[in-house]
Amino acid sequence: MNEKSVPTQQFGACLKSNRNERKCPMKPIAKHAELANGLHLSYAEQGTKQGTPLILLPGIADSWRIFEPLLAELPESVHAFALSQRGHGDSDKPATGYRTRDFVQDMRLFMDALQIPKAIIVGASSGGFSARSFAAMHPERTAGLVLLGSPATLTGRPNLFAELKDPIDPGFVRSFAESVLSRSAPVEALASMIAENLKAPAHVWGETGNGLFEETFPGELAKIQAPTLIVWGDRDTIIPKADQLALAEAIKGSKLIAHPGSGHMLYWEEPALIARDIVAYINDGQLTSEKN
Numbered sequence: 001m002n003e004k005s006v007p008t009q010q011f012g013a014c015l016k017s018n019r020n021e022r023k024c025p026m027k028p029i030a031k032h033a034e035l036a037n038g039l040h041l042s043y044a045e046q047g048t049k050q051g052t053p054l055i056l057l058p059g060i061a062d063s064w065r066i067f068e069p070l071l072a073e074l075p076e077s078v079h080a081f082a083l084s085q086r087g088h089g090d091s092d093k094p095a096t097g098y099r100t101r102d103f104v105q106d107m108r109l110f111m112d113a114l115q116i117p118k119a120i121i122v123g124a125s126s127g128g129f130s131a132r133s134f135a136a137m138h139p140e141r142t143a144g145l146v147l148l149g150s151p152a153t154l155t156g157r158p159n160l161f162a163e164l165k166d167p168i169d170p171g172f173v174r175s176f177a178e179s180v181l182s183r184s185a186p187v188e189a190l191a192s193m194i195a196e197n198l199k200a201p202a203h204v205w206g207e208t209g210n211g212l213f214e215e216t217f218p219g220e221l222a223k224i225q226a227p228t229l230i231v232w233g234d235r236d237t238i239i240p241k242a243d244q245l246a247l248a249e250a251i252k253g254s255k256l257i258a259h260p261g262s263g264h265m266l267y268w269e270e271p272a273l274i275a276r277d278i279v280a281y282i283n284d285g286q287l288t289s290e291k292n
Contacts, residue, residue, distance in 0.1 A: 025071070025072030025073065026046045026047065026071070026072070026074075026076060027046070028044035028045060028046040028068070028071050028080070028082065029044060029045050029046065030042065030043075030044050030064075031043055031044070031045060032090075033110055033113045033114060034113065035106060035109040035110060035112075035113055036109050036112065036113070037105070037106070037109055039086055039091070039092045039094070039106065039109075040091065040092050041083060041084060041085070041086065041091045041092070041106065041110060042063065042064065042083075042084040042089050042090035042091045043064055043081055043082060043083045043084060043110075044064050044065075044067075044071065044080075044081070044082045045079075045080070045081050045082075046071055046074075046076075046079075046080050047074070047075075047076050047077065047078050047079040047080050048076050048077060048079060049079060050079075051076065051077045051078050051079035052077065052078055052079060052120065052143075052282055052287075053079050053081070053116050053118065053119035053120065053143070054074075054078050054079065054080045054081070054119060054120045054122060054278070054282075055080075055081045055082075055083060055107070055110075055111075055116075055119045055120070055121050055122065056070070056080065056081065056082040056083065056122045056124065056127075057083055057085065057103075057107070057121070057122065057123045057124065057127035057128075057130050057131050058082075058083075058084070058085070058088070058124055058125070058127050059124055059125030059126040059127045059128075060125070060126045060161075060205070060208050060209065060212065061088065061173070061176075061196075061197040061200045061204075061205060061208075062088065062089075062124075062125075062127075062193075062196065062197065063084040063088050063089025063090070063091075063196040063199065064082035064083055064084045064089060065082075065089065065192065065193075065196050066124070066193065066196070066267075066268055067082040067124075067267070067268075069267075069268055069271035070267050070268070070271040070274055070275060072271065073271045073272045073274075073275035074275050074278070074279070075279065078278070078279070078282070081114070081116070081119075083107075083110065085103050085106065085127070085130070086098070086102065086103065086106055087200055087201075087203075087204035087207075087208065088199065088200050088204065089196055089199055089200075090199065093200075093201060093204060095203065096207070098204060098207035098208045098210075098211055099207075099211040099215065100129050100130055100133050100211055100215055100217075101133070103129075103130040103133075104130055104133045104134045104137060104138075107121075107130065107134050108134070108138060108141065111141060117141070118140070118141050118142065118143045119141070119142070119143055120142075120143050120144040120145070120146060120282070120287065121134055121135055121142055121144070121145050121146070121226075122145075122146040122147075122148065122278070123145075123146070123147050123148065123150050124148045124149060124150065124267050125148070125149050125150060125180075125264065125265070126150070126151075126154070126208075126212050127150070128147040128148070128149075128150025128151070129150070129211075129212065129215075129217075131145060131146075131147065131150070132145060132147065132150075132220070132221065132224060132251075133217065133220060135224045135225075135226050135228075136217075136220045136221070136223040136224050137223075139223075139224075139225045139226065142225075142226040143226065143287045144226050144227050144228070144229070144281070144282075144287045145224060145226045145227070145228040145229070145251075146228070146229045146230075146231070146278060146281065147228070147229070147230045147231065147247070148231050148266065148267045148274060149231070149232060149233065149236060149238075149239065149263075149264045149265065149266055149267065150230075150239075150247075151238065151239045151243055151247075152221075152243045152244070152246050152247035152250070153216075153243070154212045154213050155213065155214065155215070155216055156213070157213050158213070159206070159209040159210055159212075159213045159214075160176075160209065161202075161205035161206050161208075161209040162206050162209060162210070163206075164202040164205050164206055165202050166201050166202045167198075168197075168198055168200075168201070168202060168205070170194060170198060173194050173197045173198055174190075174194055176197075177190065177193055177194055177197065178190075179237065180237065180238060180263070180264045180265055181263060181264075181265055181269065182233065182235040182236075182237075182261075182262065182263020182264070182265070182266075182269060183263070183269060185269070193268075221247070221250035221251050222250065222251075222252070224251050224252070226287075227253065227254075227281075227284075227286045227287055228251045228253070228254035228255070229254070229255050229257070229277065229278075229281045230244060230247055230248050230251075230254055230255065230256045230257070231256075231257045231259070231266065231267075231274065231277055232244045232256065232257070232258050232259070232262075232266075233258070233259045233260075233261070233262025233263050233264065233266045234258055234259065234260055234261070234262065235261055235262060235263040236262075236263055236264040236266075237263065237264060238264050239264065241258070244256060244258070255281075257277060259273065
């Protein structure tokens with residue numbers, strides 16, 4: 001395993017808030033983990049090693065860098081790992097293996113490689129499919145589950161990415177990114193997101209999309225034992241409220257937070273808000289022990 005410092009970007013500077021004082025956010029360290037299946041996955045790590053382990057999974061085409069704003073808002077007491085899943089960002093890009101079960105296996109091997117016995121799993125957007133499948137399949141490794149703008153199902157929707165060819169058209173990526181935002185994004189921030197999305201080749205977009213729009217998970221949600229937080233914004237153009245109510249009903253004991261005025265990418269557009277949700281969830285004291 002090797003590591004390197006993350007270059008300072010627009011989210012690396014000290015950020016102002018409504019508090020009188022604000023410490024500079026921690027700078028995550030970019031690393032690569034070698035898994036037992038031979039894959040090398042890119043990720044970022046920050047926080048004290050004695051802190052609560054928390055693993056962040058991005059949605060389709062996004063890398064761990066989509067979580068830079070959120071990482072900047074998390075306290076040092078959260079030992080955060082933001083992961084670029086296979087095919088995404090600077091992780092390896094095999095020709096096949098882009099179904100949910102493949103991402104779940106990588107997650108387990110990633111935790112093995114880093115000797116993380118148990119963690120809170122956070123899934124953003126379509127990354128929530130991997131997060132909740134992991135929680136259902138590996139309850140002994142799941143301290144908690146957080147789903148951020150993550151749909152209950154996408155089955156039956158058309159795969160918008162099936163016909164993409166390399167090189168990916170930056171104009172398509174820009175249009176796709178803008179379609180899931182609820183407000184205008186800073187130019188540099190949007191450019192950074194698009195650059196990361198363009199690292200995913202066409203077969204990754206297409207095969208990951210096939211999984212998202214074709215797979216079904218009968219009975220899976222009922223198997224989730226971990227305390228679950230579901231966060232959704234009422235300006236989400238992809239996920240209707242009924243979808244999130246169904247998701248909350250299917251996961252026993254889950255809590256749904258609906259933020260007025262927030263969109264699908266609320267973890268990127270409103271990181272301070274989501275950081276507060278996550279910290280409150282951790283402090284609620286209902287998580288299963290990280291050591292058991």
